[in-house]
Amino acid sequence: MMSDINREFKKNQLRSRIITTEDLGRTGQTGAAGDNTGGLDSSLSNFKRLRPADAPTNEELAERPIQRAHRKVLRRRAVIIIVLLALLLGALGGIYWYQRFFRFENTTVVWERQFDRTEEGYSAYVRYGDNLLKYSRDGASYIDGSGNDVWIQSYEMNNPIVAVSGDYAAIADQQGNDIYICSVSGLQGIATTVLPISKVSVSSRGMVAAILEDKTSTEINYFQQDGTEMEIYIRGLLESDGNQDDWGIGYSLDVDLSPDGNMLMGSYFSVQGGQLRNRVAFYNFSEVGKNALNRLVGGFHEIYENSMVARVAYLNDTYSVAFADNSLSFYSSKDEMSPEMVKLVPIEEEICSVFYDDEYVGIIVNSASGEYEYRMDLYRADGGQVFSKGFNYEYSHVDVDGGMVFLYNQDSCRVYNRYGNLKYEGTFDYQVDKITRGRLPNEIIVTGPQIMQKIMMH
Numbered sequence: 001m002m003s004d005i006n007r008e009f010k011k012n013q014l015r016s017r018i019i020t021t022e023d024l025g026r027t028g029q030t031g032a033a034g035d036n037t038g039g040l041d042s043s044l045s046n047f048k049r050l051r052p053a054d055a056p057t058n059e060e061l062a063e064r065p066i067q068r069a070h071r072k073v074l075r076r077r078a079v080i081i082i083v084l085l086a087l088l089l090g091a092l093g094g095i096y097w098y099q100r101f102f103r104f105e106n107t108t109v110v111w112e113r114q115f116d117r118t119e120e121g122y123s124a125y126v127r128y129g130d131n132l133l134k135y136s137r138d139g140a141s142y143i144d145g146s147g148n149d150v151w152i153q154s155y156e157m158n159n160p161i162v163a164v165s166g167d168y169a170a171i172a173d174q175q176g177n178d179i180y181i182c183s184v185s186g187l188q189g190i191a192t193t194v195l196p197i198s199k200v201s202v203s204s205r206g207m208v209a210a211i212l213e214d215k216t217s218t219e220i221n222y223f224q225q226d227g228t229e230m231e232i233y234i235r236g237l238l239e240s241d242g243n244q245d246d247w248g249i250g251y252s253l254d255v256d257l258s259p260d261g262n263m264l265m266g267s268y269f270s271v272q273g274g275q276l277r278n279r280v281a282f283y284n285f286s287e288v289g290k291n292a293l294n295r296l297v298g299g300f301h302e303i304y305e306n307s308m309v310a311r312v313a314y315l316n317d318t319y320s321v322a323f324a325d326n327s328l329s330f331y332s333s334k335d336e337m338s339p340e341m342v343k344l345v346p347i348e349e350e351i352c353s354v355f356y357d358d359e360y361v362g363i364i365v366n367s368a369s370g371e372y373e374y375r376m377d378l379y380r381a382d383g384g385q386v387f388s389k390g391f392n393y394e395y396s397h398v399d400v401d402g403g404m405v406f407l408y409n410q411d412s413c414r415v416y417n418r419y420g421n422l423k424y425e426g427t428f429d430y431q432v433d434k435i436t437r438g439r440l441p442n443e444i445i446v447t448g449p450q451i452m453q454k455i456m457m458h
Contacts, residue, residue: 099417104424104442104457113147113452125434125447127357127401128164129184132436132445135160140171142184145439147452151186165259166204168225172197181208181225189227195219199254203261211252218252220266222285232285234294236268250279258314259358262286263333265320267309278304280312280322280329282339289336298339303329313356319381321361323354328363330383343383349375355398355405360386360418362400378405378418387420399435406435406444415444415457424457 123136131150132143139154140162157173164170168188171180179191179200188206195212202208206225211218220234238251250268257264264283269276279301289295307324314320319342322329330343349365352374356362360378367375372390378400379385393414395407403418410431415424431448438445442457 099441100419101421103422104415106458107424107426108456108458110438110443110454110456111147112454115450115452123433123449124160124162125436126162126164126169127399127436128169129167130439132434132447133162133164133169134447135162135171140169140180140182142182142186143452145454147454150184151182153180153182153187155180161200163200163202163208165202165257168202168204168206170200170202170208172200172210174198179208179210179223179227181206181223181227183225188225189223191223191227191229193221198252201255201257203257204259205261207257207261209255209257209264211255213252220252220255220264234264234266234283236270238270250277250281253309254311256312256314256320258317258320258333260317262289262317263314263336263339265312265314265322265331267312267322269308277301278308278324280304280309280331282331282333284336286336292337297337300329300341303327303341303344311354315356315361315381316358321356321381323351323363325351328361328379328383330361330379330381332382345379345383353398355400357400357402359403360400362398362405364395364398376405376407376416376420378420386418389416389420397434401437404437404441404444408432408435413446 123134126133126135128142131145134141134143137157137160139152141152142150144150155171155178157176157178159174159176160171161174162169162171167184169182171182172178175196177193177197179193179197180187181189181191181202183206191208191210193210193212195214197210198213198218199211200208208223210221210223212221216238218236222230222232224230236250236252250270253267253269255264255266262285264285266281266283267278268281269278271277279299281296282298283289283295284292284297285295289297304324307326309322309324311323312320318332318334320331320333322331326347328345328347329341331339332342333339347363347365349368351363351365353364354362359381361381362376362378364374364376367373367390369375369390373392374390376389376391377385378387391414393407394409395414396409397407399406404423405416407414407416412427413425413432413435414422417423428446430451432446433449434447436445437443438454440456444455444457446453446455
């Protein structure tokens with residue numbers, strides 16, 4: 001009974017809240033009899049004022065689910081991107097740490113090659129192309145990354161010396177008269193000289209420059225890749241009579257061609273007024289070099305007044321380096337008609353070894369520190385220092401190859417990365433002649449007189 005009374009009471013309340021048309025007419029009368037238009041508009045405006053000002057429209061209500069779904073998609077994408085970036089940064093950080101700090105403790109032999117008994121005796125190896133060139137007194141062979149011979153070239157030489165650049169190699173008989181010019185596909189030509197050969201250099205295009213010498217003078221002769229002699233000569237005299245051009249004289253100690261073959265860098269010394277003088281000179285054999293007298297485009301001698309430059313090297317077509325007994329001097333040939341020295345590194349300690357490739361230059365000196373016997377300094381091609389590292393290890397050979405530095409002797413090795421950190425240290429049960437990098441960062445190729453192994457460090 002009480003529920004029926006409550007329902008009736010609520011119905012009466014709802015009826016009292018209903019606004020009728022008649023009520024609207026009364027509230028909206030403007031004084032004009034029978035005119036309810038103004039009253040209706042006024043009542044509608046009054047009705048609208050009853051709604052909240054920020055009440056959503058039907059369109060807005062319909063768009064809300066779409067907006068919520070869009071925001072959800074954006075949040076999901078943002079989370080995915082953040083996670084992917086975190087994974088990427090973590091992976092890059094792991095790779096960086098692995099390359100810089102991780103030290104290999106174990107090795108696995110990937111493949112091994114045993115040389116025949118007939119191959120025993122004098123032999124040496126040099127990095128060539130992506131692989132190795134093995135040479136001896138009776139021939140040379142190009143060995144691929146699996147230890148197989150790509151080609152074999154026979155010859156007879158008393159003291160073979162080798163120069164390599166890109167896909168070309170020049171094998172010369174030091175103090176002899178023959179130069180074998182090879183590419184990665186095999187022999188390209190044989191050059192023959194009249195005077196004995198002292199040094200040889202080759203460009204990545206197969207051009208060869210050879211220092212020929214007698215007792216009082218040297219000649220630098222040029223040969224094409226097929227062995228044909230070119231009409232380019234540089235003659236240097238040991239003694240100066242005072243009438244010769246300061247830069248046009250000098251007994252050649254060492255020369256090197258730029259990879260493109262356009263530039264020649266050489267170290268020369270002469271005796272003038274009873275004093276020994278050393279200089280580094282640059283020659284240009286391209287078309288623009290014709291405008292220079294004797295093609296000489298640069299010479300430096302004042303910094304070498306109290307030193308001797310025993311070796312010069314073109315690292316790439318732009319940068320080169322001169323190794324003196326008390327300094328390293330880095331040169332730039334960006335302007336081929338005016339090479340300049342970009343960095344001089346004085347060295348006070350005794351230099352034990354020098355080494356380089358197309359990216360890095362290194363020296364090892366007797367360390368002045370009591371903690372370490374040796375110090376190794378590595379530089380970029382432009383002369384910027386990469387690292388300086390002290391060490392105690394009795395090495396006999398040092399090489400840099402692709403940012404990895406190899407110190408080794410007959411039965412052990414150390415491998416450093418370009419940050420100066422020791423990556424691997426180990427021993428071998430056979431004589432070691434050469435260590436180079438493999439195709440992967442953790443692979444090395446170790447060669448000896450009778451064996452070659454590809455080793456994976458892990």
